[in-house]
Amino acid sequence: MGLSDPHPSNFVDLNKHSNLQIDSRTLLLGAIFMLLLLISTLSFVYFLYTCIRRSQSATIEARPATSIRPPSVGLDKATINCLPIVQYGSSQLSGSDTCRVGECSICLGVFQDGEKVKVLPLCYHGFHAECVDEWLRSRPSCPLCRACVVRVDSLIQSDLP
Structure with a gap:
């Protein structure tokens, strides 16, 4: 009835399994994945920036000309x-x-x-x-x-x- 096995089967013994080592191919694939993730994130941020700038310039151009006042010049x-x-x-x-x-x-x-x-x-x-x-x-x-x-x-x- 007692537990005779001190190492239950649900724990992994790192000493017995040598296949957990990271080889150079896995490291290269991980670096490529991180680089692609960074590039796609920066592309998305740039896309949002250009969309916001376009919408702001469109609202400025859509205003009637009467609301845009020339710079105020005083009297001589x-x-x-x-x-x-x-x-x-x-x-x-x-x-x-x-x-x-x-x-x-x-x-x-x-x-x-x-x-x-x-x-x-x-x-x-x-x-x-x-x-x-x-x-x-x-x-x-x-x-x-x-x-x-x-x-x-x-x-x-x-x-x-």
Whole structure:
């Protein structure tokens, strides 16, 4: 009833079996298999990359031309210098709707009485001259409401000889 065989049949004795040695042919086949696996994995990753790039470029080309805006170009120095400058708190400002705001929305400084304020002609928003001049050199719109600073038809008429 006892177990007389110390080596059961379900265990492999590595000392008795010499055919478990790896020969050079098996090693070569294993290396070739690993190389093919690596090449196929890299090919699949490259395939996914090109598919994603094509789909992204197709969505960019499918957008209407109106959504692609040209780079923003500001106003020239002559146009910026032509904008009206008024004194804040003067009778010119108090009775009219020339300057709707009591502070410069660019630097957040409050206008003092007698301070010079540059007023944009179409939206009547006022700013410190140095603040809005720097803004208008890079963008042709009001910093507060984004309205055009000058009318397009006035630019077209000024370009005509």
